[in-house]
Amino acid sequence: xxxDVILIAVAAVLVGVYVSWRAGRLDRLHKRTETARAALDxxxxxxxxxxxxxxxxxxxxxxxxxxxxxxxxDARAAGHPDELAESDLTRALRAVLSQPGFRASVASRGSxxxxxxxLEEAAHQVFLARKFYNDxxxxxxxxxxxxxVRLLGLAGGAALPSFFEMDDSVVxxxxxxxxxxxxxxxx
Amino acid sequence: xxxxxxxxxxxxxxxxxxQHIRDLAEALIGxxxxxxxxxxADDDTPLPDYVVPAGRAVPVPYNGSVxxxxxxxxSASRVRRWVKDGGFDVLHVHEPAAxxxxxxxxxxxxxxxxATVHTATPRxxxxxxxxxxxxxxxxxxxxxxxxxxxxxxxxxxxxxGDAVLIPNGVTVSRYEKASPLPGWPGEGGALGFLGRMxxxxxxxxxxxRAFTELAAERPGLRLLIAGPGDVADVLAKVPEPLRPRVxxxxxxxxxxxARVYHSVDVFCAxxxxxxxxxxxxxxxxxxxxxIVASDLDAFRQVLRGGRAGELFETGDPAALTAAAARLLDxxxxxxxxxxxxxxxxxxxxxxxxxxxxVKVYEAVVAAASGSAGEGRHAVGVFSPSQRSRGVPGGRPPxxxxxx
Numbered sequence: 001x002x003x004d005v006i007l008i009a010v011a012a013v014l015v016g017v018y019v020s021w022r023a024g025r026l027d028r029l030h031k032r033t034e035t036a037r038a039a040l041d042x043x044x045x046x047x048x049x050x051x052x053x054x055x056x057x058x059x060x061x062x063x064x065x066x067x068x069x070x071x072x073x074d075a076r077a078a079g080h081p082d083e084l085a086e087s088d089l090t091r092a093l094r095a096v097l098s099q100p101g102f103r104a105s106v107a108s109r110g111s112x113x114x115x116x117x118x119l120e121e122a123a124h125q126v127f128l129a130r131k132f133y134n135d136x137x138x139x140x141x142x143x144x145x146x147x148x149v150r151l152l153g154l155a156g157g158a159a160l161p162s163f164f165e166m167d168d169s170v171v172x173x174x175x176x177x178x179x180x181x182x183x184x185x186x187x
Numbered sequence: 188x189x190x191x192x193x194x195x196x197x198x199x200x201x202x203x204x205x206q207h208i209r210d211l212a213e214a215l216i217g218x219x220x221x222x223x224x225x226x227x228a229d230d231d232t233p234l235p236d237y238v239v240p241a242g243r244a245v246p247v248p249y250n251g252s253v254x255x256x257x258x259x260x261x262s263a264s265r266v267r268r269w270v271k272d273g274g275f276d277v278l279h280v281h282e283p284a285a286x287x288x289x290x291x292x293x294x295x296x297x298x299x300x301x302a303t304v305h306t307a308t309p310r311x312x313x314x315x316x317x318x319x320x321x322x323x324x325x326x327x328x329x330x331x332x333x334x335x336x337x338x339x340x341x342x343x344x345x346x347x348g349d350a351v352l353i354p355n356g357v358t359v360s361r362y363e364k365a366s367p368l369p370g371w372p373g374e375g376g377a378l379g380f381l382g383r384m385x386x387x388x389x390x391x392x393x394x395x396r397a398f399t400e401l402a403a404e405r406p407g408l409r410l411l412i413a414g415p416g417d418v419a420d421v422l423a424k425v426p427e428p429l430r431p432r433v434x435x436x437x438x439x440x441x442x443x444x445a446r447v448y449h450s451v452d453v454f455c456a457x458x459x460x461x462x463x464x465x466x467x468x469x470x471x472x473x474x475x476x477x478i479v480a481s482d483l484d485a486f487r488q489v490l491r492g493g494r495a496g497e498l499f500e501t502g503d504p505a506a507l508t509a510a511a512a513r514l515l516d517x518x519x520x521x522x523x524x525x526x527x528x529x530x531x532x533x534x535x536x537x538x539x540x541x542x543x544x545v546k547v548y549e550a551v552v553a554a555a556s557g558s559a560g561e562g563r564h565a566v567g568v569f570s571p572s573q574r575s576r577g578v579p580g581g582r583p584p585x586x587x588x589x590x
Contacts, residue, residue, distance in 0.1 A: 055318060062294050062320040063258035066286035067247060069318055074251075088248035095247040099259045 023154040029140045030158045036133040040164060043129040044081045047122040048072040048089060054119060059112040064096050087167040093123070094170055123170040130164055137161045188548060190215060191275035193266070194226035195287035197244045197255045198234060203355075204281055204305050207334070210358050212237055214541035225269045227257040227288060241265045241288055249286065256287040267295040277301060277548045283325060294324040299555040301330040301547055304342045304350065330551040332544065351547055356540030357466055359532060362445045362473035368411075371450035375407015376515045379451030379476070381444065381467050382458075384416025384435075390457030390481065395424045395433075396504035397457075401511060402429050408515070413439045413447045448474030452521065453514045456480035459502045472496070472532035477521040479510045495531035496524055 054060070055069035071092035075085040096102065106112040144155050194208045205226075212222045212235075222237050227244035234240060241262055244255035266288060270278065276299070280289035283302045293300055331350035333339030339350045371377055378398060382389040391412070398410045412421065413436040422430050439447060448454060454476035456468050460483070468489060471478055478496030480486045490496035497514060499506040514521055533539065 058319055060320065061258065061260055061263045061291060062318070062324040063256070063262070063286040063288075063290045065318050065320050066284075066290065067249065067256070067258055069321075070250070070286065071248060091248050095245050096259070099261065101261070102259070105260045 019148070019152060019154070022148060023152075026140075026143050026149060026154050027158075029136070029143055030155075030161070033133070033136040033140050033161045036129070036136050037161070037164075040126070040129040040133045041081050043122065043125040044075070044086055047119070047126050048075040050115060050119045050122045051075075051089060051093060054112075054115045057111050057115055059106050059110045060096075067092055068096060081164070083164060083166045090123075090167045090170055093119070097170065120170075123168070127168050130166065130168055134163050137163050188276045188545070188552075189221045189274060190223075190548065191270065191273045191278045191292075192222060192224045193278065193280040193289045193292040194224055195256065195280075195282045195285045195289045196227065198226040198228040198238060198240075199232050200255065207303075207305065207355055208281055209235075210356060210537045211541055211544065214356070214358075214537035215545070217538055218541055218545065220545070223269070223273055223275075225266060225288060225292075227255065227262075239269055241269070244287070254285070254287075256285065258286050258291070262288060263291045263295060266291045270296045277552055279303065279544075279548070280328070281305065283328060290321070290324055293327050294320065296327070299330070299548075299551040300328045301332065301544075301551050302328040303332040303334065303353075304338045305334050306338060306341075329554060330547045332547060353540060353543050353547070354535070355466055356537035357469040357473050357532065357535050359473040359536040361441070362448060362470050363475070363529075365442070365445035365449045365474065367450040368443075368446050371411065372452045373407065373409060375405060375409065377409045377411055377451045377453075378511060379411045379413075379447060379454045379471075380457070381413045381447060381454075381471070383414050384412065384421050386416075388458060388460050389414075390459045390502070391421065392424065393457040393459065393481075393502055393504050393507055394455050395421070397455075397507040397511060398433070399425060399429060400504070400508045401515075402432055405515070408432065409434060411447060411451055412436065413444065444470070445474060448476045451476060453511050454478050455507065455511065456486065457502075457507060458483060458486070468496075469532055469535045472528040473536075475525040475529040477514055477524040478528060479507060479514060489531070489535075491527070491531050495527040 049072070051068050051072040055065045055072065060068070071085075071089040075082070075089040078085055103116070106116070140161050143149060144160070149155060192208055192212055194205060196202055196204055198205060208224060208226075212224050215222050216237065223239060224237055225239045225241050226234075227242065228234060228238070228240040229243050230240065232240065241257055242265060244257045246253050246255050247258075248254075249256060270292065278292060278296050278298065279301045280292050281303045282305055283289045283293055284304070289302070293302075328348075331342060331348060332353050333342050333350040334353065334355050336352065339352055342348075342350050378394070378401075380391060380394055382391070384391050394410075398408075402408050402410075409432045411434050415438045418435050418437070421435060422433060425433055436443070436447070448471050454471045456471070456478060458481050468478065468480060468486065472489075472495065478490065480490060480496050480498055481501040482498040483501055486496075487493065487498060490498065497510045499510040514524070
């Protein structure tokens with residue numbers, strides 16, 4: 001009799017420990033997702049500000065400058081990163097950078113070289129940050145679909161994270177108009 | 188005069204700006220001016236002989252949609268060469284605030300520049316001010332033209348300076364003569380409508396309700412509708428037995444558009460609002476169609492207070508029913524309205540509108556050459572006293588961009 005009670009108590013404790021471990025794991029996943037999102041937001045803001053700087057640096061023709069400035073402006077106007085506006089910025093950047101002979105035309109003029117390198121860097125960072133974030137979102141969503149999590153409501157009040165879907169492949173032309181599908185091309 | 192016109196959008200893509208430039212260029216040539224237009228165009232696009240291709244335009248996101256624009260140093264050097272070879276007295280750029288050829292032309296050119304603004308742009312002046320190349324380019328514009336009050340307001344707010352209001356024209360000769368579509372208007376009478384079917388402000392719903400009333404008592408009456416939109420949606424608003432008498436053409440070509448105006452006994456413009464009435468009414472007038480239109484300010488002005496077309500209370504199907512019935516029963520009245528409309532539309536004819544544009548060219552050239560008397564007069568064209576009256580010559584404003 002006593003042994004039964006002890007066994008049930010031990011089982012209850014074990015279940016409790018397990019459940020709280022699961023809850024803690026889910027909580028950590030949520031936190032990591034939030035951190036990754038903050039990193040993605042920061043990368044996007046950096047990318048748009050470099051695009052703005054490039055637009056204002058005085059090396060580009062006014063049409064290109066306005067195109068970049070407009071797209072960067074729209075990307076920042078929402079106050080929070082917006083998938084459509086960010087994709088539009090990507091497309092604007094791609095259109096500008098993939099012009100035949102673009103690099104040669106701005107090479108060693110003003111701060112263009114420096115800004116282009118920084119832009120590549122920023123675009124690559126966006127690519128990575130978005131990948132990490134979306135991976136974590138996928139993991140979090142999978143964890144939240146588990147029956148135990150749903151049954152016991154282990155997610156608590158945490159908001160359901162969502163994927164950040166955007167076009168992030170800024171093709172960086174290599175001087176003769178041919179580009180790469182890679183988001184980043186060093187050298 | 189040697190005039191260089193810059194089109195920012197691909198020549199063979201249908202659009203209001205392209206059509207405006209084509210009509211203006213042809214009207215100017217008709218007036219004896221030498222005109223060259225530079226426009227983005229694919230190399231294999233057939234172009235009129237006054238158009239110089241500036242290379243392919245690139246589709247890029249712009250102002251919330253994808254536009255095909257020409258930018259970059261290659262386009263800039265093509266424009267530079269065209270300006271250099273052209274030896275123009277005046278350069279006329281369109282939509283200079285778009286990141287395309289027009290802006291590049293301002294950047295590379297010296298000398299008198301006239302700019303026409305067609306659409307309201309949401310970008311702020313503050314944003315423009317942050318980009319020195321942009322400011323430098325836009326500062327070179329000496330004469331500004333807006334095609335509508337809305338475009339002028341944006342121009343004044345966002346770019347500074349003021350503009351002369353010269354509304355779009357209509358090429359009367361293109362609509363004057365056309366044969367009706369086969370079988371139209373027919374014995375039982377025909378009503379017509381042209382415009383987007385799913386745009387509530389075009390007022391098709393008002394017309395469909397009036398038609399339902401009218402058709403019940405007139406067994407042969409038909410309704411001809413041309414314009415983009417969902418056919419099923421439109422037919423659903425008409426009682427089943429009447430549906431075969433509503434003929435929907437969908438989007439029509441330029442030539443068919445002219446034929447549509449000639450295919451109906453009464454052309455209806457039941458628009459319920461909007462600051463400009465669009466060019467459809469003027470085209471219908473050019474075709475000499477008897478018109479029944481909403482009593483909007485712009486419509487009343489263009490239809491000479493009702494002398495060149497019947498006006499009915501805006502948005503009231505019963506009033507439209509009554510007005511259309513009166514006209515359907517009175518061929519003599521229709522004939523007199525048709526003649527009055529054809530007469531009234533003359534002030535919107537492109538050759539007339541183009542003369543107003545030439546006045547701006549002359550003023551800008553005079554201002555640039557600094558000739559004393561002429562120069563002062565030229566400056567006057569852009570002075571506040573003139574602009575408040577709108578178009579030089581006192582033509583009523585209101586025929587604005589709608590496409």
